[in-house]
Amino acid sequence: MTCAACAVSVESTLKNTPGVSDASVNYANQSASVQFNPKVVTPEGLQTALRSVGYDMVVDAEDPQQVQQEAQQKSYEALKKRTIWAALLSIPIVLIGMFFMDLVPFGNYIMMALAAPVVFGLGRTYFVNACKQARHGKANMDTLVALSTGIAFLFSAFTTIYPQFWLNRGQHPHVYFEAAAVIIAFISLGKLLEERAKSNTSSAIKKLMGLQPETVRLIDGDTERDIPIANVRVGDRLLVRPGERIPVDGTVQSGASFIDESMISGEPMPVEKTADVPVFAGTINQKGSFQFRADKVGSDTVLARIIRTVQEAQGSKAPVQRLVDKIAGIFVPVVLGIALLTFAGWLLLGGDNALTTALLTSVTVMIIACPCALGLATPTAIMVGVGKGAENNILIKDAESLELGYRVNAVVLDKTGTITEGKPVVTDLHWLVSEGEQNRLASILYALEGQSEHPLANAVTEYLKRSDVSSVAINRFESVTGHGVTAEYERETYVIGNRQLIDRQGVSLHEDVEKQVDGLYKSAKTVVFFANQRQLLAVIAIADPVKATSRQAVETLQRRGITVYMLTGDNTQTAAAVASQVGIPQYRAEVLPADKAAFVQELQAQGNVVAMVGDGINDSQALAQADVSIAMGKGSDIAMDVAKMTLITSDLTSVPKALQLSRKTVQTIRQNLFWAFIYNLIGIPIAAGVLYPAFGFLLNPMIAGAAMALSSVSVVSNSLRLRSIRF
Structure with missing residues (x-):
């Protein structure tokens, strides 16, 4: 399926197949959910029905996802080759038609020879699909491309072979080979960009x-x-x-x-x-x-x-191109109707040159209604928007996130790795001995933690390593499950672990140390105690620090009227401390992956457009459920694959930048669609000859071709304005 209208056609075909009670087609992941009576229709019967309208489905394969991916990759590579060849062959056609028409002998024949393989060879799929759609009373972008390029080519071929037809009637024999070829090249490029954006939809599931x-x-x-x-x-x-x-x-x-x-x-x-x-x-x-x-x-x-939830939610959304294809489905019969009415009207009322005028005006209507600008409206804006995002460490997977991002009014942030650094570090090391003793004891501490399997031990060893502490040889190392470790050095026993371990050693804490430890606990830090048999030697605090820019990012979002929430699987005390540091009043602690997805769904049920920002596999369900999903670039591959946006940097201030980029890009797409249609709304009536009764003016087909080109230039130029966005 190459466009959202294709998904509509497939769904309609399946629903109208005898024996099918319901069908739902998922354009994003190229799949269909079909309820059918196997006594009436088989999967092979469904496949035959789809093939009749130009599509296909995977049946009885050991690995259907692999077969589907191979077919999509093969189709993408073929489209890529067709696009490149169409562009290469179009260049000399444009050069001859625009600049060397009077200099090149047999210029029309050369252009026809170059344009024929572009239109009917490289653009063959547009004609084949248009015919299959027409047989079932349907129309999409392929229909519009086939009609405009086909008529432009056939009209030009007739003029090339029989120029006297126009010369005898006092008309110059214009040709439009360059328009036909360039339309194929541009529309193929647009489809190629769209296919590339969709190419990795199933990699997250794999x-x-x-x-x-x-x-x-x-x-x-x-x-x-x-x-x-x-x-x-x-x-x-x-x-x-x-x-x-x-x-x-x-x-x-x-x-x-x-x-x-x-x-x-x-x-x-x-x-x-x-x-x-x-x-x-x-x-x-x-x-x-x-x-x-x-x-x-x-x-x-x-x-x-998790896999099932991601699979269902990931493909449940449609790209922005759906709007364009819906409009194209209405636009095609309207343009055809206008062209036929124009031909009939001038044939009846055109006087001596009725046939000539009727043919020229109807062809002019078809040429000026060329969908080139319509095909470029979305992809060019997306290309520039994606490029601008990349310059600011924002990787955008497809148009969907750009379409919805500007409407976001609720942002859900994961804590670990998103708001915080995602790596435990030593924040405090308070020695309770003299400075002269600290170096010797630090070496013993380094040796103890170096042999410990506890994950917090790595944070301590990394901290001591930065202070150039050397290790010593310790004896009788023992891991006390759930509490810490003990060992001997120079006939003295040392322990490092939690409060229960040093209590078992009979080591008590002075009142001022107790207050200090309580303060660390309230700051949501994990406290580790280092002691020997007689006294407490040091208190170590370990935490996952909040990123320096997290508070700024939250404040920026809140200033724009966006409500910010924080979700974490951590305990309530830690969650409260982190939320307080960054200024988030709404938070939930001790949540599992399914709880995160359910919370996003709850916000959506309240009418919110939700953006989820996370970095871990545990966030993938919520990312898939959210309207806009944003992954931190230093997070898991799964989170980045599910998310529609990935922040290369771990800087959370890129989130408000991404939402602002979305708003600007959507504005540009809307402006492009406006310019793509305004030429038709103004140009088609003029091409049909509405100004002739009052002013005696008929639009020349060459001017119509120029107007078509101008509409494309307007769209591309407007898209390029996105480069000047300032965040």
Whole structure:
């Protein structure tokens, strides 16, 4: 399907097929959902019905998505070649027709020879599709292209072969080969740009599916064996080794480890998993090994539900070109009707030159109604808008986000990686010993954390590394599950971990230290304690810092009347602290991916146009559900694939810039469509001869061709004005 009108044609054809009770066609992901009676019609019957109107569908394929993608890629490559050749052949035609008509011998014949393969060879698909549409009483952009180029070429060919027909009637034999060829080249370019924008619609689904391993390690009694993931059954006992992905949802039976669940919670800190704790498909095991019981498999896992939601929401929206195709569907019969009325009117009332005038005026109507400007109106604005966005670190996937962005009145921000940096760092290190002791103890601390598997240990070692702290050799290192680590150095025991660990060591906190720790907790920081057997040595605070520009971005959005919300899988205390720092009064904490998507849906139900900004796999459902989806460039591939906009920078101030760019681009598209039609609204009546009774003026077809060209120039020039936007 090459345009939104194609989706309408496919849907109409399917619905009118005997045995089909309902059909819904998804233009964005090139799919259809069909309810049919298999006793009346088979999938092959549906395929035959679609082929009769110039389309096709994948039937009985092992990997239908792969077959569809290969067909789309093949079609794109063919269109690309046709566009390039059409442009190359059109250039000499334009040069001869505009500048060397009187200098080149047999110029008309040369132009005809060059234009014929462009119009009827490279542009053949427009004529084939137009004929198939016509057989079913339908019309789209292909119809308009085929009519205008076909009539212009045939008229010019007649004039070239039989110029005396016009000379005998006192008319100059004008030809319009350049117009016919250039129309094919420009319209093909527009379709190529649109196809490129849609080319990656299914890559997000493929990457999500890739999060599941193909095989799993099954524990069968005393033996272990690898089996395909499709063979896993509820209740199976599975083994997960370090670095592997969890294959299905389940519950830990034995062993322990830390698991990166950022795809589910969005939080960067891996979660400790011990006996009876749930695990989820697609999450990544870190250093430990464990066995777990499969509780949910196949389509019941959290990952499968994310895939299903993204698949349904991603393709449920239509691009801005739908409006153009709808107008074209009405515009074609109107122009045809006007041309026929013009021919009939002049044939009856034209006097001595009735036939000549009738033919010239009707052809002039068809030429001035050329859809070139209409075909350029959207793609040129999008091209310039996308280029301007790229200059400002905003990558735009397609026209849909540009169409809706200016209407956004609610922005939902993920916390981790969007508002915050997304990486835990040490914010405070308070030593409770003399300066002379600090260097020696820092080396011991570095050694302890260097051997720890806890994710927060990396933040401490990175912090100490920047201070050129060297490590020491420690003895009897032991990890205390859920609390921290202990080790010996020079016959003294040292511990680093949470409050429970140092309490077990019998180390107490002075009153002033207690106040200091309480202040850190209220700032939503994780506190780690370093102590020996006798006293507390240091207090370390770790947090995910808020980006420097986050507050500015939120304030800019709020000044424009946009309500800003924050969602996070983190705890309420942390969420409240971050929301307060950036000035967001509306926030929700401890939300899962499905909760984020539901919240977006809730805002939409209230009549809001919602933009979702996120960076993780856990945001993909909400991104797919949102009207405008924006991914942070340093986030996950899945988030960037689902989102219609990606911010190359992690700077949140690019969000208001993106919405402003949307508003300017939509304004330009509307202006382009206005200019594309104003020539027709003014030019078609003049071409038909309405001024002749009062002023004796008939529009020359050559002037009509110039007006057509001027409309295209106006559209392109207006689009180029987007380059001057100042954010």
